[in-house]
Amino acid sequence: MSRVAAVLLQTLLAVALAPALTGFIRWLKARLQGRRGAPPWQPYFELRKLFAKEAVMSHTASWIFTATPFVVFGTSVAVASLVPLVLAPTDRFIVGDLFAVVYLLLLGTFFLALGGLDTGSPFGGMGASREMTVVALTEPTVALSIVALALNAGSTNFSQIVGRTIADPVTALGPGHLLAFAALFVVTLAETGRLPVDNPSTHLELTMIHEAMILEYSGPYLALIEWGSSLKLLLFFALAANLFMPWGLALSFAPAALAVGLLSVVLKLAILATAVAVFETRIAKLRLFRVPELLSASFVLALLAVVSTFLAGQTP
C-alpha cells in the first residue's frame, strides 16, 4: 500500500511543482535580460484566474475541442506517475516503460493538434501542422536515446535504468551517456516548445507553433492545457536529470532517503531550468525550415551515443 501512496504522492508533487518551474524559468530569463519580471509563483495566480473565468468556444468547434484539454492534462499526469522523480519504485506499480511515456505524450500532442484544427482558424491549422512536423522529426532521436540508455541497463524499465547507472557511475560519464543526454536535451527543447524551435513568450503568428495551436482556448480549458504543458516540461527535465544523473534519487521508503531525493530533484530541476533560461537568453529562434537541421543533428548525436555505448559494451 505504501508503494501506491508513494507513486501517488510523487505524481501529485510533480503536478503541484510544474507551474513553479515554468515561472522560475520566466523569472530568471527576465532577470538575465535586465527586466524585473513576474515572481516565479506567478503561474499559480494565472491558473487560478483562468479556472475562474468563463470559456469561449468557437461555433465551428466540436466535442474534440472540449475533450482535448482533458486528454492533454490526463496524458501529462499519467506520464508523471511513470517517471522517477523523488524515488524510483522497483515493482509493478509503474504501469509502463520509456516507450509508454513517449507514446502517451504523443497521444496528448495528437489531440492538441486536432484541437487546433477544430476551430477552422488558420492559426490553429498552422500550429497543428508545425507541431506534428516537429514532433515526428524528434521521435527517432527520442527512440535512439532510449536505446542508448537501455543498452547499459538491458531494459527500458525506469528503475532498471536508474539502478544500473547508480551501481556503475563510470558509465554515466562515458561518451555514450553524455551524447545521449545532449540529444535528449535538444529534443526537450523541441518537444516542450522552447527556443530555438518555438518561442514560448510570443503570440506573433509567423513564429509560433504551440501558441498557435491553443490560440482559441480560454478559461478553464486553457488552464488545463497550460498546466499540462508545464507538467510536460517538468517531466522532460526529470527524465533528463534522473535517467542520466540519478544520484540522490531515493531507492527505498526510508524518510531520510526520501528527503534527499526531494532535495536533489529540486536542485537538479533548478540547474536544468537555469541552463534553459541562459540558453534562451543567448540564442534567437531558428527559422522553421532550419529546425529539421537541428533535429537531425540531435539524431546524429543520439546515433553516436548508441554506437559508442555499444562499442564500450563490446570491448570488455
Add this chain to the structure above:
Amino acid sequence: MSAVTSALELMAGGYAAGALLPLAMPSPRAARLATAAGAVAGSAGGLLAGALVLATGTPVAAAFPGLVSAAGGIAIGLDRLGALFLALTAAVSLLAAIYGASYTAEYDGRRSLGAFGFTFNLFLLGMALVPCAANVFTFLLAWELMALSSYFLVMTDSARVETREAGLWYIAMTHFGFVLLLPMFLLMAPSADLTTFADLRAGAAALSPGVRNVVFLLALLAFGSKAGIVPLHVWLPRAHPAAPSHVSALMSGVMIKLGIYGLIRVAFDFMPGGPVWWGGVLLAAGCMSALLGVLYALMEHDLKRLLAYHSVENIGIILIGLGAGAVLQRFGLGALAAIGFAGALFHTVNHASFKALLFFGAGGVIQQTHTANMEELGGLIKRMPHTALYFLVGSAAIAALPPLNGFASEWLVFQSLLAGTHIPRPEIAIGFPLAVGMLALTGGLAAACFVKAFGITFLAMPRSEHAARAGEPPWSMRLPMLVLAAACLVLGVASPVVVRGLLVIGESVPGLSAHGAVQAPRFWLTVPGSPTQVSPLMIAALLGAIVVVAAVVLRMRGLALRRADTWGCGRIGQTPRMEYTASAFAEPLRRVFSELYRPAEDLSISAHPESRYFVRTITYTSHVVPWFERAFYDPLIRGTRAVATRVRRLQAGSIHLYLLYVATALVLALVSAWWLQ
C-alpha cells in the same frame, strides 16, 4: 474434428450460395441481400472453423483427390497458423458483407449487382481457401481465384480511366507474383506427384543451401508483391482506392496479409532456420516499406489512397517484427525472437482491424459526399458523429497511441529490436538501433498523417456543398465500424492475453518456435529475461481516471461556456477558404523531405492586362511521383512497349504466315524431343 469439417462445409456452401443466388434475383435490392446473406453465412462458417482449430489446437485435414486428380486433387488442411489467418479473413469478411449490403445500393440499376455478388463471394471464398490449402494445386487455385475475382471487383467502376489503369497495374503485378510462385513450389517439390505441403516440407529440408536461398528470394518477391513490400507495392495505392470501399477494406485489411501468410508458410514453416541474411533482408525491406509508405501517405489528399499507402507502412512494421525475430533466433535468442514474431502476428491482426475500420469510415464519407478528396471535405464530425468517432479510434490505433491495439503490437516490435543489441556480432547488432530510429520516425509521421486525415476530413467547416449536406450512413454500415472500433480497444487493453495466444501459434510453426522458452503473464506485456513491462489495461484505467476526475472537478466548480466566432484578426464572418488545407498541413514535411519527393510544381498567374499588380487568377498545381516509379517502372513499361511493338510484326494477319509458324513450331518440338532423348 467433424465440427470443424462441417464449419468448413458451411463456409464453402455459404460462399457458393452467395455467389449463385444473386444471379437469379429479380431486383437489385434482392441481389444485394442475397450477396450479403451468403457471405455472412460463409464467413460465419470460416470464423467458426478457425476459432475451433485455434481453441483445440488440433489440425484438421481433408482431401478430395478425385477433384482435378491430374493436378494432385484438392487438399484442405488447417493448422494453428492457417486457422489464425482464416479466422481473421472470415471476421473481416463478415463485417464487410454486412457493410456492403447497403454500400452497394448506389449501384442499383447502374450495374449488375448479380455479377458483383458473384465475384464478391468468389473473392471471399478464394481468400478463405488460401490459409486452408494443403497442397500446391489448391493453394494456387485459391490464390488465383482471389487475385482474379478481386481484379473484377477493382474494375467495378470501369467507366473511369483511373480505374482501368489501376486494374492493369493490379493484374500485371499480381501475375508477376504468380509467375514466381510456380518455380518456387517446383523447387521445393521432391517430385511431380508429391505436392502436398507435407511433401514440400520434407523436400525443402533436403535442398542445398543455394537452392533454399533461391526459394526464399522467390517467396519474398512473389508474396511481397501481394503484400505490397516497397518497391513491389505500386499496384496498391492505385487498386485499393479504385475498388468499392468494403472491397478496399478486404484487400487492405486481409488480402495483403495473405502475402504475409505465404511468406511465413514458406520461409518459416517449410524452411525453418534460414541463414542470418534472410532475417536481415526482411528487416531492411520492412524498414524501407514502413518509412516510404508513410512518407508517400503524407503527400496524398485522397482519403483512400492515403489509407492504401498506410497499408504499405504497416506491412513494413510486420516485416520488421518477422525480420528481427528471424535474426535473433539465428543467434540463439529464441525467447526474444518470439517477442518479435508475436509482435508481427499481433500487428497483422491489429492492422486488419483498424485498416478495415478506416476504409469503412472512408466509404461512409464517400457514400455521403461522393468524394474522397480531403480538400473538399471538412466539418463531417457534426453531420456524421458516429462515423467520425469510429474513424478517430481507428486513426489513434494506427498511430500506435496507447491504450489501443496498435500501441501494443508496436511496443513488442520495438522491444524485439532493442533485444538486437544482445547479438554478439557488432556489425549486425548495430543495424537494430537504426531500425529503431526508422520505426520511431514512421510512428511520428503516421501520427502527423492521421491528424491530417481526421482533422481535415472531419473537423472545422465543410469545404464543399457535398460535405455540408452529408448525413450519417445507415446502421448496417455503422455497425461493422462499431464492432471494429471496439475490437481496437479490446485488442489493446487485453493485449497480454492475445499475445499469450499468439505465442502458442508461434510455437506450432517450426521457424517461429521458441521451444517453450516464453511464459507470458496475463496482465502485462513483458520481455523475457528483463524487467521491462507495460500494461495497456492499467494505462487505460489511469488515463480514464484522471480525465474523469478533472472533468468532474471542473463541472462541480461550474463551467461557464460561451459560444462565439473563431477569432479572425478582426474580420467578420469565417469561410472555409480560411481553413488550413490538407496540402498546407503536409507542406512543412514536404519541404523537409523534398530531396525524396522532388515535387513537380506549376504556378501560373494571370494578371490584368493593364497592370501586373492586379492578379485575376492564380493556379498552383503540384504532384509527387515516387522515385522508384520513375527510376524502375517507367523504363520497364517503355521497354515492354517497345518489345511488344516489335513482336506485333509477327502477327501480320496472313494465314500462310501462321501456317508457317505452326509448321516451324512442330519441327522444333520434334527436334528437341529427339535431341533430349
